[in-house]
Structure formats: structure tokens, C-alpha cells
Amino acid sequence: MDSRHRLAGRPSANEAAVVLGDRFRITVLTDGLLRLEYAADGRFEDRASAFAMFRDLPVPQYRVIEGLHRLEILTDRVHLVYDRGPFTTSGLSIQVRGNVSNYHSVWRFGEAVPDLGGTARTLDNADGAVPLEPGVVSRWGYAVLDDSRTLVLDDDGWVAPRDGTRTDLYFFGYGRDYRDAVRALYAVSGPTPLLPRFALGNWWSRFHPYTAQEYTDLIRRFERAGIPFSVSVIDMDWHLVDIDPTYGSGWTGYTWNRKLFPDPAQFLGWLHEHDLRVTLNVHPADGVRAFEDAYPEMAKSMAMDPSLGDPIAFDVTDQQFLTAYFDVLHRSLERDGVDFWWIDWQSGPHSRIAGIDPLWMLNHFHFLDNARDGNRPLTFSRYAGPGSHRYPVGFSGDSLVTWASLDFQPYFTACASNIGYGWWSHDIGGHMFGCKDDELATRWVQLGVFSPIMRLHSGFSPFNGKEPWRFGAEAQAVMTDFLRLRHRLLPYLHTMNHLAARDGSPLVQPMYWSYPESPDAYQVPNQFTFGSELLVAPITSPKYQSLQLGSVPAWLPAGIWVDIFTGLVYAGGRQVVLHRDLTSIPVLARSGAIVPLSGELVPGNSPDNPDTLEVLVVVGADGAFELIEDDGTGSGLDAAAVARTSVVFDQRDGVVTVGPAFGAPGCLPERRSWTITFLGLASLQDAVITVDGSAVDAQLTDGDSRISLSVDGVAVTSVLRVQIGANRELDAVDVAGRLFALLDRAQIEYETKQRVYTIATSKQPLSLRLSHLQALALDRPLETAVGEILLSGALG
Numbered sequence: 001m002d003s004r005h006r007l008a009g010r011p012s013a014n015e016a017a018v019v020l021g022d023r024f025r026i027t028v029l030t031d032g033l034l035r036l037e038y039a040a041d042g043r044f045e046d047r048a049s050a051f052a053m054f055r056d057l058p059v060p061q062y063r064v065i066e067g068l069h070r071l072e073i074l075t076d077r078v079h080l081v082y083d084r085g086p087f088t089t090s091g092l093s094i095q096v097r098g099n100v101s102n103y104h105s106v107w108r109f110g111e112a113v114p115d116l117g118g119t120a121r122t123l124d125n126a127d128g129a130v131p132l133e134p135g136v137v138s139r140w141g142y143a144v145l146d147d148s149r150t151l152v153l154d155d156d157g158w159v160a161p162r163d164g165t166r167t168d169l170y171f172f173g174y175g176r177d178y179r180d181a182v183r184a185l186y187a188v189s190g191p192t193p194l195l196p197r198f199a200l201g202n203w204w205s206r207f208h209p210y211t212a213q214e215y216t217d218l219i220r221r222f223e224r225a226g227i228p229f230s231v232s233v234i235d236m237d238w239h240l241v242d243i244d245p246t247y248g249s250g251w252t253g254y255t256w257n258r259k260l261f262p263d264p265a266q267f268l269g270w271l272h273e274h275d276l277r278v279t280l281n282v283h284p285a286d287g288v289r290a291f292e293d294a295y296p297e298m299a300k301s302m303a304m305d306p307s308l309g310d311p312i313a314f315d316v317t318d319q320q321f322l323t324a325y326f327d328v329l330h331r332s333l334e335r336d337g338v339d340f341w342w343i344d345w346q347s348g349p350h351s352r353i354a355g356i357d358p359l360w361m362l363n364h365f366h367f368l369d370n371a372r373d374g375n376r377p378l379t380f381s382r383y384a385g386p387g388s389h390r391y392p393v394g395f396s397g398d399s400l401v402t403w404a405s406l407d408f409q410p411y412f413t414a415c416a417s418n419i420g421y422g423w424w425s426h427d428i429g430g431h432m433f434g435c436k437d438d439e440l441a442t443r444w445v446q447l448g449v450f451s452p453i454m455r456l457h458s459g460f461s462p463f464n465g466k467e468p469w470r471f472g473a474e475a476q477a478v479m480t481d482f483l484r485l486r487h488r489l490l491p492y493l494h495t496m497n498h499l500a501a502r503d504g505s506p507l508v509q510p511m512y513w514s515y516p517e518s519p520d521a522y523q524v525p526n527q528f529t530f531g532s533e534l535l536v537a538p539i540t541s542p543k544y545q546s547l548q549l550g551s552v553p554a555w556l557p558a559g560i561w562v563d564i565f566t567g568l569v570y571a572g573g574r575q576v577v578l579h580r581d582l583t584s585i586p587v588l589a590r591s592g593a594i595v596p597l598s599g600e601l602v603p604g605n606s607p608d609n610p611d612t613l614e615v616l617v618v619v620g621a622d623g624a625f626e627l628i629e630d631d632g633t634g635s636g637l638d639a640a641a642v643a644r645t646s647v648v649f650d651q652r653d654g655v656v657t658v659g660p661a662f663g664a665p666g667c668l669p670e671r672r673s674w675t676i677t678f679l680g681l682a683s684l685q686d687a688v689i690t691v692d693g694s695a696v697d698a699q700l701t702d703g704d705s706r707i708s709l710s711v712d713g714v715a716v717t718s719v720l721r722v723q724i725g726a727n728r729e730l731d732a733v734d735v736a737g738r739l740f741a742l743l744d745r746a747q748i749e750y751e752t753k754q755r756v757y758t759i760a761t762s763k764q765p766l767s768l769r770l771s772h773l774q775a776l777a778l779d780r781p782l783e784t785a786v787g788e789i790l791l792s793g794a795l796g
Contacts, residue, residue, distance in 0.1 A: 002323075005368050006157030007390075009053035009190070012046045017059045019073060021084055031060040032077035032174040033184040034094070038087045038167040045168060047160075050150040050360055051387040052170070053190045078173040087167055096141035096173040104140040107171065115143040116512070118419030119412065121359075122382050122397035123426070124346070128404035129411075133385070135418025136185050139522070141175040145386055151356055158319060161355030176516035178418070183504040185420045189387045192422055193367075194501040194636035196376045198277045198607045199393060200493040201230030202486050203425070203455035206465060209237035211260045212267040218467075219274055226602040227468065227480055228487040232276045233342060233380075233455065236283065243291055247311075252286035254329050255293045256336075268337025275605035277339040279380055284362070285347040287314035288329065297328050316361040317353045326369050340370050342395065343381035360384035363391040374634055383421060392423035393453050399427040401434025401464070406444050407540040410526040413451060414510040422506030425453035429466045432459035438475040439542060439582065441466070443550065445479045446585045447538040449486045450530050452507050478583050487603040491596040491613060491627060496531040498628040501637060507531055511555065520555040520575060527554055533593040533625065535561070537578055537586040544781040546747050549579040551781065554586060560730065561588040562618050562680045564595070567705025568738075568792045569680055569730050576791070577784040581745075589679065591620030591730070594647050596627050599675050608632075611669040614708070615647055617656055618679050619728045623649040631667035643668050645716070654728050658720040668716045675710040676722045680730035683707065688723040698722075705731075736761045738789045746782065760786055 013035070019026045025044045027035040035055065037044050065072035073080040077098060083091035092109040107113065118135030136143045148168040151159045170188070174181035186192065210218070215232075222229060238261065239253030256264045268278055288298045290309035299306035301324035315321050330341070343366055349357045363381050367390070371377035380393050388394070396412075399405045413424050428448035429441050448454045456466040468479040499505045509529045512521040527537045539550035556572035563570075565584035570576065578586040589595060599612030609629045617623065627645040630636045645661045656676050661668055678684070684707045689698040691714055701708040714720050739760050743753040759772045773786060 004372050005322075005326075005365055007048075007053065007153075007190075007364070007368060009048045009153075010056035011048035011053060011153075013055040014057070014059050017057070019064055019071070021071075023086075024082070024084065026071075026073060026080065026082070027055065028060060028062045028073065028075060029055060029057050029170075029188055030184050031062070031075040032172060032177075032180065033188065034073070034078065034080065034171045034173070036087070036092070036167070036169040036171060040086075040165065043166075045152060045162070045166065047152040047154060049147055049152050049168075049387075050357075050364075050385060051145065051147050052188050053387070053390075054188055057187055077175070078171070094142065094171055094173060096175050098141075098175040105142070105175075107142045107144065107173075113142065113144050114138055114140055116418055116510070117415045118386075119383055119416035119421050119424075121384070123399050123405075123408075123412070124397035125400065126397075126405065126408070127400045127402050129408050132412075132415060133419070135415065136172040136181045136420075137174070137178040137418045139176065141173065143172045143181070145170045145172070147386075149355060150385065150387075151360070159317075159356060159361065161353055164355075178513045178516055179505070182417065182420050182506075185386075186389075186504040189420070190390045191502075191504065192389050192420065192500050192506070193392060194376065195392060195423065195497050196277075196378055197490065197494050197497070197630075197632060198230040199378060199453065200490055200497060201454070201605070201607050202228060202483050203231040203233050203453065204229045205233035205235065205427075205455050205457040207235040207237075207431075207458065207460045208465075209260060210234070212262065216267070216270055219271070219276070221467075223274070223605070225469070225480065227483050228603050228605050229276060230487070230605055230607045231455075232271050232278045233457075234278065234280050236281045236344075238280055240291070243289075247289045247291055248286055251283045252289075252314075253292070254282070254288065254333065255291070264333075265336045272337060275607070278337060279340050279342045280333065280338050281342040281344050283344045283346065284314050284325075285345070286311075288312040294329050294332060298324055301328055314358075315352055316358045317351050317356050322361075322365060326365070330369075340378045340380065341366055343379060344395070345382060357384055360388075363388060367391040376632065376634065376636060380425065383416075386419055389420040389422065394421060394424045396424055396426045398431040398459075400432060401430030401437075401440070403440055403541060405430055405434075406440065406447065407526070409451075410447060410528060410536075410538050410540065413508050414525075414528040417506040417509050417513070420504075420506070422500055422508065423452045425455045426451065427457040428454060429456055429458060431457055432461075432464075436463065438471045439550075441471060442475045442478050442582055443539050443585070445482050447540070449482045449489070450534075450536045450538065450585075450587065454483075454486050474582055481583075484602060487607070488598045488600065488614075490598060490603075490607055491610065491629070492531060492533070494630075495596070495626070495628040498630075498636070498642075499532070505532075511535075511557075515557055518557070521557075523575075524553065524555045526552070530587075533589055533595050534564070535588045535590075537588075539580060539585050543582075546779065547579070547742070547781055547785055548745050548747065549581055549742075549781070549785060550585075551577050551579045551784070552586065554578050556588070560591045560620050562591075562593075562730065563588055564616060564679060567680060567733070568789070569733055570792055576788060579781075579785045579788055589616065589618050591618050592623030592649065592651070593618045594623045594625035594649060596625065596647065599673060609643075609668055611671070612673040612675075614675040614677055615656070615658070616677050616679055617649055618730075619649070619654075619681065619724075620651065620730055622651045629668060631664065641667065643716075652727060654723055654725045656722040656724075658722075659714075659716065660719055661716040665716050671713050671715050673710065673712045674714055674720055675708050677706055677708040678724065678728075679706050681705075681707045681724075681728065682731045684709070684724055686725070688721075690721045692718045705733075733789075733792050735789055735792070738792075739786065742785055742789065748779075748782065752778070752782075756782070756786060760790060766790060 115138040117132035241250035296306040515521040595616040
């Protein structure tokens, strides 16, 4: 393959990290990551594999104890004992040292590994949970990836299968340091690439035979409604699908349907003018047939006579075909304006050569091909095993329109981080079957906004669209607000995008990553952290009809937490049932949290660095956030193209300090408007705002449990300071008002409403009020909803 299709790596380990025998080789890659090889012929694999690209890592400190029939290797994290023979359960064991018990910390070769799960190839047709492939984290402190049968890459970038006779394992022994385990995976497999900023906005996708006019009319309607999108996903009807049956089905195609799209380049250019990037769906399994526009040139590239009309088989193991596949078949479409490709491979893991998975090949080579000309590469395809994180974004397949499907997605997304796969895109709202349900669709959009990728999608039915105006008034309003919020979150999301690429910190993480020693962290599978500042507990089940509220069991770690939507304040260190009406889901920020947003309440399609920003601040503790922005070129990790702006809150002095931007401020607007919003505060007195030490005027806006101060025209190289008073604490929640609203909405007996309200708002101590309410034998949902509000008002 030529250089553009070659992924640079360092597959040969440093000799100083290798312990070698006649038939075994053990490589100490890090203090917690060992490569274990056994080959009866004494020949070992030094080529890169689909998983391992970078074995040449800094050599950690380790010690070897050798005997005639015994070998021991010790690092700070692991202790290996091996009898020097063929790998067996009795002959090879590794104990994890540190923060796990000896009872569960010893792995023996061949034993099942009780890891916490990774991800799966697809959610196609899944109505709820599916089995997960392995990850690299476990409560027992160890995990094992078997790399014995994955393909390998030669120096020229081409692939080859393995013969299957050699054992090649990677042992991760990081105890409960889950982040370090995943960072070790990135070290040996390669980092997660930085996504183009546009990928973090809303994606519009629908399996529907649009005409160009229908599609542009739709985008205009979205714009009139103030609903932003940054990616247009055009499903398979862009190409010819109704073809002569002698050619087979129309599932595979590369020729524009000009009845629908008379001028493809003009159509795609129009989308670009409206700040949308474009991906087209392809199902490549049927190859290239004689009706395709590109067939004559493809046939010549394959040394075939085009006049014969013989089909060109899809053969991803043929270098000649793969070169023509990109340079002929896709390049002309890209010249029309296609930005990246949706590779919808549904034809299994087998190719003409055993051990070569077509899906992995498509992901690998499409991603590399998309990086040509200095592009920041992107592809869109299903998961193809460990190492797939190098080829974002993931397409999880055709989900069903059911509550069970929604309920599985938060867990599925968070667990994928256990194998380093941080950029899943799901069919938000569901693809097929099921029934129309405004509540389900709205809850799914809310989850989508707090997912790695937000892509609305629907199946081939005139009744299954996800346009917000196709739902009831309340659902439409909520969906619209959340779709706008997704684009407002871009400054935060793109910063987390940088941290994922630079630090190996996926956007969505299970709770047990941050709290590995807390049993509670393992009991909330659908709850996750969303970047460094937010905790999300999505609602994935129908509401209680009596209360008109959805609910979710949650666990709040120690600290004080504020819901960014409702302003409710919670003392952490406990489990709690959280209740919300359709307008929100629980999204909590702890004291000291700082969350940057676009300041445009109705943002447009453009994902560019905004000239107005709002920063959410939660008082009660010190906080710091570094906003990371770039110029959109290259890998994005070059410091010369990255601008950083610090936002710091000093709790003792009550001061928020913003800026100055440093690094490459040239990629930013020269001046910005800033709004500093303090969550959980009802009032501010005598606030002082300065720019570079000089007092400036600011506009004060108060809302429901929040206060905002806005300043216009601040140079990005200036320092903005907002002083609100020393040691401000969160204001008391209006318990009586919130209880009244809860009970007023509830579809229950008036007498019960009055009695609950009287007890809950009495002057008795909180413990007596809760005890009295429990004695009423209320329905459980009502009891937990009242208790949530009462406890929100009791932070002492």
C-alpha cells in the first residue's frame, strides 16, 4: 500500500523489556501490562497487529528471578510465576499487587476473566441487552486480551493473517486503577484520534428517499425553527436502488440517483454553505456492477474488459481492488462534496482469507484514506474488536424503537470506555419497529445530547420521522431545547475531545472509574460521568402516571451537587431516586464545577469557535477548567494550532478569573462576550467586574436558582474577573414551592395532597417529618419524590 494507507507504529518492543526463552517470550510493556507469547517453534511475532501498534514503550523497572524450572517477574503492580513450559493453568499465574485482595487477585492461564465488559460489534435488532466482548478493567484487578488470531500488518502497511498456532496474550494487571489500565491500552494500541469539531454537533439521519428539494426544504425548516445540525447523514437512497434484477439487489451502489439528486455537486455545495458536513451510506458487499457510472474505469483498474460487463467482486484482501475502491469509486464522489463515509457493513467477519475481517479492513483503510490532504480524519462504522478506537466514529447498528433498547444504551456506551472505545453513535430515537411514543422519543433525545455523538435516526417508514414538530407540543419544545443545548455544549465537548486524544480520558465513563472502591458505584449501570464536570443519570423508563414524572435510581458521591436544569441541590454520599418531568433529566455538577457553553441560546449550524460564551459555575469549592479550542486543521494536537483559556473560581475570595487565552489565540475571535452564571444562587449583591484591572459594566440576569453576569467585547488576550463576595454558599432551595408544584401536578386524592403538604412543610425536625410521611404508607413513587425535595433542602 502507498504511504497514505499506512499507519505509522513502533511494533517491535525494546529488547530490554523482553524476557526470552526457547519457546516463550514475555515482554514487560508497562508495570501493569505484560505480553505473553508461546510458540512451539520458537518464532515470535514482531509485526503490528490489529490491536497492538506500539510495543516499543519506555521500559519500566522490573526484576527477574530465574531458576531451572521456574521464572518470576516482578514489577510494582504484578508478580508473574511461570514454569517455562507450555502455558497451562498450573504453570503460569500472575498476581496483581496493591489494592485488591489475594483471594481474587491471581490469574491463572486459561481461567475465565470476570472483567467489567467492553463493547459489542453491533446492536442490530437488539431489544435490550446484548453480551459484551471483553474490556481491560475488572474488580478483581486484572483482564486479558487474546491477540493470537488477529491480523498483522507488514512494514508496507498491508495485512496478513496469522497461522493460529501461537499464543499471544496481553495481561492488564492494574488493580482498580481503571483509568491507568485503559491508558495502557492506548499506549500499546494507539491513542484515540481527535475528532473534527463538527462531529460533536447534531447529526440528521433518516432512511428515506429524499429529493434534493425535499432535503434542502427540510434544512431550511430546521433553520427557521432554530434547530441546529452540523452533519447530514444521507442514507442509501442517494444511489440507484431500483436496478435490473439481473444485477442482483440495489443494496450496494455508487451512482447518484439523478431523479432524486439532479446535480449532486450543487446539492452538497448547498449543504456546505449551510455549515453542514456530509456523509453518504454505503453497503459495499456486492462490489461494483456494470450499471454503475464508475464501472468502466473500475474494470480497467482491475485489468478487466468493461465491454463484457462482468461484476467486480468486493475483495478487501486484494490490494489492487482496494486501491481502485478508493481512487476510482470513492474519489469522484468526494469531489462532488462528500466529507466522509458511513460504512454500513452487515455481511459478517469473513473474507477470502481466513482471519481477515472485512469490517476491520474497511474501518482501517477508510479512516487513513480520509486523512489525505491534511484532513482531520473521520469514518462511521461498526466496532471491529480491540484497537477499533483508532477509527472513530462507531455506528452501533439498527436499534429497535423500545424502552428496553433505550435502557441498555447508557450502560453500553459507558462500558465501551473499558476497551477504550469512546465515540459510539447510536440511532437516537430508534431505527425500526416499536410504536410512536412521545415520552420515549423525548427521553432518547435527552440521552443523545449527553452521549458521545448525537445522531437522530429513523427507519424506512413515512410515520417514523424524528423531526421535533412531528410530536406533541410538549415533546417538540423539549426536543428543540435539547438539540439547541447540544450545540451550546460544543466548547465543553471539544475540550473533552482534546482530553480524550491527549490524556486517554473518554467523554463518557462508568461511575466506578472515579470511585473504584465504592460498592455503590457498581450499582448504577446507567449513570455516568460526562466529561470532567458533569454527572448524568438518564431516565430510561416510562413515567409514573400518578405523578407525571419519570424517575431514575442514582448514587451521588460525597460532596454537594446541583442539577444544572432544575437548580435542586443535593448532599452526596448516598443513593437517591431522582424524579423529573419531561423537560429534563438529572444532570448534576458538584461544587467547584465549571462548564463552558456557547452563549448563543439559539445556536446555528456552524461548529466554529463562538464569539460569545456562557460559563456555568457552582460555588462552594474551588474550581478550575481549561477551555481548549483549535483551528480545525491537522491532528489538532499541535500546540501551535491550539488555544487555551483558563477559567478559575476561588471560593475563599469569591472570584472567577477568565483568561487570557494563550497558545494560538489567533484561531479565536479577537473579542468575546462572556456570561458567568452561578447555579444555585438566587441573589448577588455588590458584584465587581473588571477587565485587565479596570471596572466595567455588566448586565445582571436572574432566573430560577441562577444568577448571570454578562460582559461584552472582552479581548481574548485580556483577563476578566468577576467578584461575588467571599465564601458564597449555595442558597436554600424553595422546598415549600417545589413540594406544592409536585403535589399540584400529581393525579392523586386531594386529601392526600393536603396531608402530605402539611406534614412536609411543618416546623418539625426533618427526621420526624420523614418518619411521619413513611407512616402514611404512600405509594412508593410519591414517597420518594417528596423525600427527594425535602432532602434537597437539608444540606447541613
